[in-house]
Amino acid sequence: MDLRLRRPTVVRVAAATVAVALSLLLAACGRSGAEAPAAAPVRPVIAQTVVAGGHSNTERYSGEVHARYEAPLAFRIDGKISHRNVGIGDRVSAGQVLATLDPSDASMNAAGAKAAVAAATSQRDVARLQRDRIAALRGRALVSEAQLDQADNALKAADAALQQARQQLGVRENQVRYATLVAEHDGIVTTQDAESGQVVAAGQRVFGLAWSDEREVHIAVPEIRVAALRDTGPLEVTLSAQPDKHYTGRLRELSAAADPQSRTFLAKVTIIDAGAEVQLQMSADVAVTSTGNDDAIELPATALFHDDAQPAVWIIDANDRLELRTVTVARYVDAGVAISHGVAPGDRVVVRGVHTLHAGDAVRIVELPFQSAVAER
Incomplete structure (x- = not known):
């Protein structure tokens, strides 16, 4: 047989054999990949370990030093300030003149009231003489009883007008005195709100006077901290x-x-051991330390997750896998949430990125600088 005729057949058989071998090798590789899937990656998480022990929280509030007893001083009438005798920081004594108004108007009003009293007195005297004359004529039956009654009424009206004039004179004389502003107590002038030559209205603040040596600090407290301040000690x-x-x-x-x-509550804190160095209007800080008296554990608000409608947190178990555990929130605090049930000392709680996790995930804890453990309260 001619060898040139058999060579193509041999080549085709060899090519078919190689193709079958490659197909078997690829199939084997496919079955190997399906039977051994790649391992799930380990996720880095930020977590904190709950530790047992007491927990205290200190908050500071800025305020200003005041006297326990202080009040604004003002004139009781309108007028123009003619003299101002004291300024801020001056010590004054009870009865000391602090400022005066121009007395011209008050003096003229008082003089007019005196004239009105004199006129009313004269009218009362005339009415009395007239009544006595008619009473004498009535005794001799020369006038009627009605005329006597009219004389009596005229005398009563004159007496009432005189009393009214005297009351008006008292008011005008008081206004003359009100033109002088005096200190009612020994104390220190804390504010000055008017100057000489200024026209002020009745009741407008002119000075602030502190008349007590007892010192206290006024601070503004938010409503969520009012209970803690009320229950705290020294x-x-x-x-x-x-x-x-x-x-x-x-x-x-x-x-x-x-x-x-501001929606804040004013609190007045007395400085028990204040000395002479504690001056009015000085800036001060008040430290309020509250100590927990229950078993609640505080966690950052970012650690809270939800299992359907129930609050929950992610716990890292002994095998470094995630477990979703439902918890009971006792209250919400400034630092986050206080957990009463569901978390115990020693548990490792994920505190960030909780919404991207799944139960059973393998995790690795990443430590952050200055990270502190969660304390039981």
């Missing part, structure tokens, strides 16, 4: 001018209503 007061010295404070008064503008 407070710590620090003056900005003396940061190394600490004073003991006591809550004396807490406003029952919030300020309509």
Whole structure:
């Protein structure tokens, strides 16, 4: 047989054999990939470990030093200030003249009232003489009883007009005295709101006077911290001018209503051991330390997740896998949430990125600088 005729057949058989071998090899590779899938990646998470122990929280509020008793001083009449005798920081004594108004108008009004009293007195005297004359004529039956009654009524009206004139004179004389502003107590002038030559209205603030040596700090407290301030014990007061010295404070008064503008409550803290160095209008800080008295555990608000409608957190188990655990929220605090049930000391809680996690995920804890553990409260 001719060899040239058999060569193409041999080549075709060899090519077919190679193709079958390649198909089998590819099939084997496919079955190997299906039977051994790639391992799931380990996710990095930020977590904190709950530790047992007491928990205290200290908050500081800035305020200003005031006297316990202080009030604005004002004239009781309108007028132009002719003299101002004191200024801010001056010590005054009870009865000391602080400022005076131009007395011209008040003096003229008083003089007019005196003239009105004199006129009313004259009219009363005439009415009395007339009544006595008619009474004598009535005794001799020369006038009627009605005429006597008219004379009596005229005398009573004159007496009433005289009393009214005398009362008006008293008012005008008081206004003359009101033109002089005097201190009612020994104290210190804290504010000055008017100058000589200024026209002021009745009741307009001219000075502020503090007449008590007892010092206190006025602070503004948000409504969520009112209960903590009311239940706390002794407070710590620090003056900005003396940061190394600490004073003991006591809550004396807490406003029952919030300020309509700032929505904060005014608290007055008495400085128990205040000395002469504690001056009015100085800046001060009040430290309020609250200690937890229950078993609630505070967590950052970012750690809270939800399992349907139930609050939950992600717990990292001993095998470094995630477990979703429902919890009970006792209250919401400034730092986050307080958990009463569901979390125990030693649990590792994921505190960030909780909405991207799934139960059973393998995780690796990433430590952040300055990260602190969650404390049981």
